[in-house]
Amino acid sequence: MNLKQLSETLGLSQTTVSRALNGYPEVKEETRERVQAAAAKHGYRPNSWAKGLATGRSMVIGHVIPSSSQHEMVNPIFGDFVAGAAKTYADHGYDMMFSNAEDTSIEKAYRNLFQRGAVDGVVLQGPKVNEPRIDVLTRMGVPFIVHGRSTGVTSPYDWIDVNNKRSFQRATQFLIDLGHRRISLINGLEDMDFAKRRRDGYLAALKEAGLEPIPSLMRSAEMTEVYGHHETRGMLQLDHPPTAILCSSMISAVGVRRALDEAGLRMGQDVSVIAHDDDLSYLKNGQDVPIFTATRSSVRMAGELAAEMLINRIQAPCEPVMTQLLEAELVVGRSTGPAPN
Structure with a gap:
């Protein structure tokens, strides 16, 4: 059904029907509801080009x-x-x-x-x-x-x-409450605002707990799987490696898990890991029980x-x-x- 046919069915002008569907305030609410109901009933939906002509917008x-x-x-x-x-x-x-x-x-x-x-x-x-x-x-x-x-x-x-700062402050505090003191941050590029706020939250939790940040445990780069794997593998070779790792991305966390597996370490027992952005359509965090502890934001x-x-x-x-x-x-x-x- 096109606009002309819908207008004839309602006994209204095409202009009135178009304005009712496009939210113009001068159309009476009763008329708007009647037009919308008829459009839904007959499966009418204005295309972007036609709607643009009616509203003066590109849509x-x-x-x-x-x-x-x-x-x-x-x-x-x-x-x-x-x-x-x-x-x-x-x-x-x-x-x-x-x-x-x-x-x-x-x-x-x-x-x-x-x-x-x-x-x-x-x-x-x-x-x-x-x-x-x-x-x-x-x-x-x-x-x-x-x-x-x-x-x-x-x-x-x-x-x-x-709320990136609050998310990472809470995640870091969770690890501190579990007894971790050597907590690594595998962050995104820190000229990006989200990454700066996440680092701020991580540092705020350490400060509140009276812990000094350890520069060798703080890493920043593009959040790829390879990056998570490479940085974790490097930190595991330190004289005092981290007992917990906080990741800015589920993608990087997958690389962290691979590095732990290669080192013969058990995630959640030998080294704890927290990820961010675990609510992704094509990268689900397990089924019934989440694989990663995570700060979830859709x-x-x-x-x-x-x-x-x-x-x-x-x-x-x-x-x-x-x-x-x-x-x-x-x-x-x-x-x-x-x-x-």
Whole structure:
């Protein structure tokens, strides 16, 4: 069924039906409910092109991928976030567009997208501690949302983030309560804001317990399986190796587990391990009982919420700044236990 047929069925003009489906405030609530019910009954859904004509919008959300971050496209964390966002976009009649840009021409890429009307808003992912893209988009005065935060940016902007500092402070405290004193941190790249906050939480828990941080047990790099394996293997060769390891990613934690297996060590008995982001569609943390103790935060849900917030911003550009801080759940699995004697 098309718009004309739906309008004839309802005995209303195509303009009224279109406005009712697209949320225009001048349409009476009774009429809106009647139109929506009929659309659902007859399986009518406006396509993005037609809806764009009715609203004067492109009905497209943009994701600009810097050239230095293209590898993130195959990261299951990125995939889960995009899958969640895509669901919300579809629910609201929006399409999604990916665009690539050289790191030196990010501002040009954003301006080009908005000036030619290709997108109505953009999602900014992976912010750094000092993120220049936020200032660029703020100056442009366009709708955007940040998945994460940037410590160095003081101007207000819309964001959604997990409480990384609190998550890692709690995880470190959990290990301390188990008697561990030599706790390693295998972190992400620490020019990224999430990694800085996770290190801050780790250090805060050590300080609260009266423990001095041990530089040789703190590592930072891109969160791959190979990285987790390499760093763990190196630390196990220290004169005083860690009895517990805190990982910034489930992906790195898989590498940690491989290194422990190769060394003949039992995870959860000889060395305890805590991972982050264990709620991934294609990298599940076991079945009934979690393999890893983990700080759980659904990236897919974050994508859904971020998309909802961005669409609200597009529809109400003058509303106050919107922010949402999500708390991670500490899930106890088989990878942690009391510190060995």
